[in-house]
Amino acid sequence: MAAKTYNVGVIGYGMSAKVFHIPLIQVTPSFTLHSIVQRTPKPTDDASKDHPTAKIYHSAPELIADPSLDIIVITTTPDSHFAFTKSALEAGKHVIVEKPFVPTASEAQQLVDISAKTGKLICVYQNRRWDSDFLTVKKLLDEGTIGRCVEFESHFDRYKPVRPETWKGTLGMAQAGGVVYDLGTHLLDQAYVLFGLPESVNAVFANQRNDGAEEPDSLTILLRYGNGGPLVTAKAGVMSVETKQLRYWVRGTKGSFKKFHLDVQEDQLKAGLKPGDGGFGVESEDFSGELVVLEGDKPRGSVLKNIEPLTYATLYSEFAKAIGGAGESAVPVKASQARDVLRIIEAAKESAKSEKTVKL
Structure with missing residues (x-):
């Protein structure tokens, strides 16, 4: 029986996505780069040319609503992290969020609670x-x-x-x-x-x-x-x-x-x-x-x-194990830990x- 693969969507197409996340998605065997949000492609900066097999969206809500996605990676500015993470969890997706997680410990706790309610996992990208x-x-x-x-x-x-x-x-x-x-x-x-x-x-x-x-x-x-x-x-x-x-x-x-x-x-x-x-x-x-x-x-x-x-790929491989059945205890950087750092x-x-x- 073939191992399960998970479709991954990436919100944002700046340095964080290009350098820290997409390369790690590509080396994680059970993850497939499915889609990317890039609001304004340019001739020299076009996700559709860099990743021709990926579906390109021009807004985060469109990507979050895609029923074929299992995981959403949020690489936008930190002031947007809370809203995108909340929406993704409530849409039934697991989430990887760039650091800093969210602006406040209170917001972090809200997301911890939503994660528990929905059964969808959050991993914060504390790669160091x-x-x-x-x-x-x-x-x-x-x-x-x-x-x-x-x-x-x-x-x-x-x-x-x-x-x-x-x-x-x-x-x-x-x-x-x-x-x-x-x-x-x-x-x-x-x-x-x-x-x-x-x-x-x-x-x-x-x-x-x-x-x-x-x-x-x-x-x-x-x-x-x-x-x-x-x-x-x-x-x-x-x-x-x-x-x-x-x-x-x-x-x-x-x-x-x-x-x-x-x-x-x-x-x-x-x-x-x-x-x-x-x-x-x-x-x-x-x-x-x-x-x-x-x-x-x-x-x-x-x-x-x-x-x-x-290597930083360990964060992705460990998260793959967590969503593959190992559960919250196997998440490599838990939202509750990011809350404590906040x-x-x-x-x-x-x-x-x-x-x-x-x-x-």
Whole structure:
């Protein structure tokens, strides 16, 4: 008996769809790219030419109403995510939603409730859970290689002196735009995977570009965990002039780990590579992190290569298992988890505004 295949429709045809979602749909054996919403095709940007076997719609409601679809992937700006996800669930479709999930934790909870009522699953595209260096850090912590973690720094610093003309630079925080929801979502989701919800949050937001905009472009967020838990620092800056950018600095009772450079999968996807291609997700050994552990009472350093990459395709393959019968417990990034990360973001926003510690 042939394995079941699922028809997938994609709302939006910007970079997110082209780089992060359609290539992963194409390498997931049980998924078929069935249809795409592109509102205004252009001669040099035409989904019908790029994907001639896909059905092209010019509005999201048309695609959502298509009875042949099983899954809808939402890649539009975050201010539209709630309405599209709600409509898709109520139309009987499973949903994959780009991050940030929705603007508020309250909206996230509403969608969790609708998902439970309809029996249709939601997966949030927090792809950096499958960064190879993050999985390397997670393995170090899980195995106790550096002892009990006392401090965890996660950076997403860049030199980008011009504010982007996308939702990342133009949408306000109330609409889930800007650095807090763009890079902050990645940083805080990874901290959540490792350590869960913090006890309290302190945050400082800044406009490092000094370009007159009201919205911040940089952040520092401190998460405190009780009962011997770590102090977590999440940082994102746009005026970081470095030959190599710090990514992780993790300190424990028996050692430490420091890693520079960003996971290579995004650049490889932009260059047209896909999971399964030779070398996909494999970082140059020159970019390996440094592990320091105590030998007796003296620290000893060594180069630590990333573990073998699982790649971003894992999110799609795991979601395929979830909708294929494994159910909600198998969803790789649950809507309830994205809701919790939004709670951290909302606490950070409150802290930055009040200049006070916010307890969760």
